[in-house]
Amino acid sequence: MESKQKLLVIIGPTAVGKTKLSIELAKRFDGEIISGDSMQIYHGMDIGTAKIRPDEMEGIPHHLIDIREPDESFSVAEFQQLVRDKINEIAEKGKLPIIVGGTGLYIQSVIYDYHFSDAAADEKFRMELEKKAKSEGAEALHQELVRIDSASAVQIHPNNVRRVIRALEIYHCTGKTMSEVQSEQQPNLLYDTALLGLTMDREKLYERINQRVDLMMAEGLLTEVKELHYKGLRDCQSIQAIGYKEVYDYLDEKISLEQAVENLKQNSRRYAKRQLTWFRNKMSVQWFDVTDEQNFSKKLTEISHYVEGKLQVKSNTY
Numbered sequence: 524m525e526s527k528q529k530l531l532v533i534i535g536p537t538a539v540g541k542t543k544l545s546i547e548l549a550k551r552f553d554g555e556i557i558s559g560d561s562m563q564i565y566h567g568m569d570i571g572t573a574k575i576r577p578d579e580m581e582g583i584p585h586h587l588i589d590i591r592e593p594d595e596s597f598s599v600a601e602f603q604q605l606v607r608d609k610i611n612e613i614a615e616k617g618k619l620p621i622i623v624g625g626t627g628l629y630i631q632s633v634i635y636d637y638h639f640s641d642a643a644a645d646e647k648f649r650m651e652l653e654k655k656a657k658s659e660g661a662e663a664l665h666q667e668l669v670r671i672d673s674a675s676a677v678q679i680h681p682n683n684v685r686r687v688i689r690a691l692e693i694y695h696c697t698g699k700t701m702s703e704v705q706s707e708q709q710p711n712l713l714y715d716t717a718l719l720g721l722t723m724d725r726e727k728l729y730e731r732i733n734q735r736v737d738l739m740m741a742e743g744l745l746t747e748v749k750e751l752h753y754k755g756l757r758d759c760q761s762i763q764a765i766g767y768k769e770v771y772d773y774l775d776e777k778i779s780l781e782q783a784v785e786n787l788k789q790n791s792r793r794y795a796k797r798q799l800t801w802f803r804n805k806m807s808v809q810w811f812d813v814t815d816e817q818n819f820s821k822k823l824t825e826i827s828h829y830v831e832g833k834l835q836v837k838s839n840t841y
Contacts, residue, residue, distance in 0.1 A: 528614050529834045530714035531621045532634060534559070534802055535721035536795035537573070538731045540813055544721065545623040546581050547823055551838040552621075552830065555584040555613045557606055559624020559633075562764045564591045567751065570744045571766030573735065586613075593751060593761040596685070603632040610714070619836065627801035628678075634718070636711045648695050652688045657758075667691060672700035678801060680794075682763050717833040719826060720808040722799070727814050732791045736766075740784060745770060765790045809833075 531554065535541050545556055558564070562572045566589045569576075575585060586609050591597055606622065610633075613620040622630060631637060656664045665681035671694050679686045690701040697704070723731075748770040756762055762771060766787055773783035802808055811826055813819075827838050 527713070527715040528610060529619060529836065530610060530634065530716045531619060531830060531834065532559070532630060532716055532718045533621065533623045533721070534625060534627070534630060534718070534806075534808065536723075536728060536798040537625055537791060538735045538795070539721045539723050539728060540816075541623050541625070541721060542573075542575055542579070543819075544813075544823065544826070545621060546579075546583055548827065548830065549583040549619075549621055550581065551827055552619045552836055553617075553839065554619035554621040555586065555616075557609050557613075557620060557622045558585065558587045559606075559622045559626055559630045561597070561602070561624075561626040561629050562761065563588050563624075564597055565589070565593045565595075565761045566591070567593060568747070568761060568764070568767070570739050570742050570747050571764065571770075573739075591761075593756055594759050596760050599629055599632050602629045603637065606633045619834075625798050627798060627805060631805055634712055634714060634716055636713055645692060645696055649688055649692055652691060653684075656684045656688070661687070664688065664691070672702055674702035675700060678797065680763075680797075682768055684758075684763065685760050715834060717830050718806060718808050719829065720802055720810045721813050722810050723812065724814040728795060729792050732795060733788050736784060736788045736791060739766065745780070749774065765794055 531548065531552065533541050533545050533548070548554065549556055560572065562568060563574050564587060565572070568574070574588060587602075587605060590605075610620040622633065624630060652664060661681050661684050664684060664687050665676060665679070668679065668687050668690055669676040672690055675690045679690060681687070693699065693701050693704060744766065748767055751762065751767065752771060752774045762768060769783045769787040769790065772778045772786070773780050778786070809829060811822065811829075813822055815822070830836065831838055
């Protein structure tokens with residue numbers, strides 16, 4: 524029987540420390556990193572997405588960053604194909620592919636035998652929903668999803684209008700909810716996968732999230748969002764990202780800058796909670812608690828041993 528391609532996947536909530544760990548594991552296991560973040564694909568959206576800077580990569584190649592313009596849409600199906608192609612490309616070089624990110628559905632679509640159907644589509648219905656979102660607001664559309672498919676509504680943020688519409692469209696076309704369609708997917712792993720998750724004491728994680736937002740503001744998040752706002756970008760998938768929609772509200776003079784920053788912190792904390800819920804319900808993850816930052820080297824060794832055993836690979840320890 525043909526052996527499966529080895530794959531390391533690192534998941535966890537925002538601000539938990541995935542980037543730092545991934546760099547160290549890539550060095551130890553001669554790997555290359557594929558971004559598993561649905562928003563780091565966009566050019567010019569660097570600070571708000573906590574995108575890794577070239578000087579932080581330590582020579583480790585990173586893929587699927589800055590591959591789209593902010594006014595372009597991007598689907599889970601596109602992500603699935605691009606990542607699977609990258610996995611093959613990296614493996615052909617004799618390197619270990621490493622997916623790192625926090626967008627659960629995107630990562631799930633890659634590593635499992637997950638199929639997307641083009642049949643469940645009704646462009647006219649979709650356009651009607653888009654008009655409703657503009658006239659009645661995103662929340663009204665989301666409430667419709669709550670009524671039809673509460674399980675999906677929990678996972679999809681009200682401001683993610685594109686995904687809310689897609690979930691409603693699937694139900695309209697098939698009579699099945701998105702959660703039912705997803706539950707029918709085969710849960711078979713396509714790769715020899717080490718799926719590890721990082722977790723942290725809730726208060727500590729929330730403190731890190733708040734500090735990250737303050738740092739983003741200090742590094743120029745307001746200027747970054749102003750440039751997108753000035754270009755007239757509206758109703759784009761990218762602008763629904765946490766960190767951008769809050770600042771847009773300030774630039775549209777709906778709220779104060781202080782309130783925008785507070786909303787950003789609160790929405791980031793809520794997102795982290797949703798991420799953890801998704802990972803724990805949808806994936807079989809080996810969790811590692813990284814609350815004690817002072818013992819990072821010890822935790823790195825523990826995680827390395829897990830990867831070695833799971834994937835039967837040797838590490839380059841220093």
